[in-house]
Amino acid sequence: xxxxxxxxxxxxxxxxxxxxxxxxxxxxxxxxxxxxxxxxxxxxxxx
Amino acid sequence: xxxxxxxxxxxxxxxxxxxxxxxxxxxxxxxxxxxxxxxxxxxxxxxxxxxxxxxxxxxxxxxxxxxxxxxxxxxxxxxxxxxxxxxxxxxxxxxxxxxxxxxxxxxxxxxxxxxxxxxxxxxxxxxxxxxxxxxxxxxxxxxxxxxxxxxxxxxxxxxxxxxxxxxxxxxxxxxxxxxxxxxxxxxxxxxxxxxxxxxxxxxxxxxxxxxxxxxxxxxxxxxxxxxxxxxxxxxxxxxxxxxx
Numbered sequence: 001x002x003x004x005x006x007x008x009x010x011x012x013x014x015x016x017x018x019x020x021x022x023x024x025x026x027x028x029x030x031x032x033x034x035x036x037x038x039x040x041x042x043x044x045x046x047x
Numbered sequence: 048x049x050x051x052x053x054x055x056x057x058x059x060x061x062x063x064x065x066x067x068x069x070x071x072x073x074x075x076x077x078x079x080x081x082x083x084x085x086x087x088x089x090x091x092x093x094x095x096x097x098x099x100x101x102x103x104x105x106x107x108x109x110x111x112x113x114x115x116x117x118x119x120x121x122x123x124x125x126x127x128x129x130x131x132x133x134x135x136x137x138x139x140x141x142x143x144x145x146x147x148x149x150x151x152x153x154x155x156x157x158x159x160x161x162x163x164x165x166x167x168x169x170x171x172x173x174x175x176x177x178x179x180x181x182x183x184x185x186x187x188x189x190x191x192x193x194x195x196x197x198x199x200x201x202x203x204x205x206x207x208x209x210x211x212x213x214x215x216x217x218x219x220x221x222x223x224x225x226x227x228x229x230x231x232x233x234x235x236x237x238x239x240x241x242x243x244x245x246x247x248x249x250x251x252x253x254x255x256x257x258x259x260x261x262x263x264x265x266x267x268x269x270x271x272x273x274x275x276x277x278x279x280x281x282x283x284x285x286x287x288x289x290x291x
Binding site: 006007008009010014018019021022025026028029032033035036037039 | 190193194197198201202205208209212215216217218221225228229232235236238239
């Protein structure tokens with residue numbers, strides 16, 4: 001794979017889908033953090 | 048037990064070699080720490096393989112120490128070095144992690160074990176609590192190390208991908224970081240599946256995590272890296288991973 005130069009012209013897919021994907025990843029990260037925290041507090045099974 | 052941990056071990060060790068090779072060529076604390084984190088990842092999955100064949104107290108402790116406690120934190124520390132480049136903050140944090148890891152090693156090695164309770168036909172991840180007696184401090188450290196590692200590794204990859212997307216530069220690194228974030232989240236979510244009673248999904252999540260992060264690493268590090276060096280506000284390399 002090659003770097004696609006410094007700048008790239010985003011396709012419609014990249015322009016719209018990437019922020020959605022990043023938001024979904026962030027929400028998943030927050031969910032994992034909440035569940036891990038709850039397990040530490042004993043409000044979720046096992047740690 | 049399935050064949051999945053075998054595949055995870057192969058992929059993870061191949062990934063580890065790739066990262067250490069890059070460290071040998073280019074240097075950098077982040078690569079060294081990711082290499083160490085990946086080594087822990089591979090030792091964790093290798094221990095799963097061995098524990099599916101036979102029981103050994105030392106291997107169980109290696110599995111818990113590397114797979115459950117240290118992997119995510121060391122990988123995340125690599126990302127911290129990538130993102131915090133000014134001052135000694137990252138170095139100080141690394142020494143702090145090394146001290147905590149030493150404490151974890153002592154705690155795990157001194158933990159009492161009940162080998163008679165082990166059933167080789169069941170995954171170690173579903174029965175280790177009945178076999179390895181963990182102190183409150185051990186459990187606390189396990190949770191905190193995983194929170195720290197997951198937050199820094201996944202959060203760092205998401206942040207890097209966002210920067211590349213906002214600046215519209217280095218598309219390969221943007222997509223590479225997205226894959227790294229997704230791959231790093233996979234084993235962390237596998238731990239949640241485990242608690243919900245789906246132990247086999249943990250192995251699958253470890254495998255998917257290793258594959259996605261490896262592909263993300265290859266995408267992020269391929270091409271003309273000198274171009275990235277001209278962008279001081281962007282991460283000049285991408286974080287490889289994040290399991291827990």
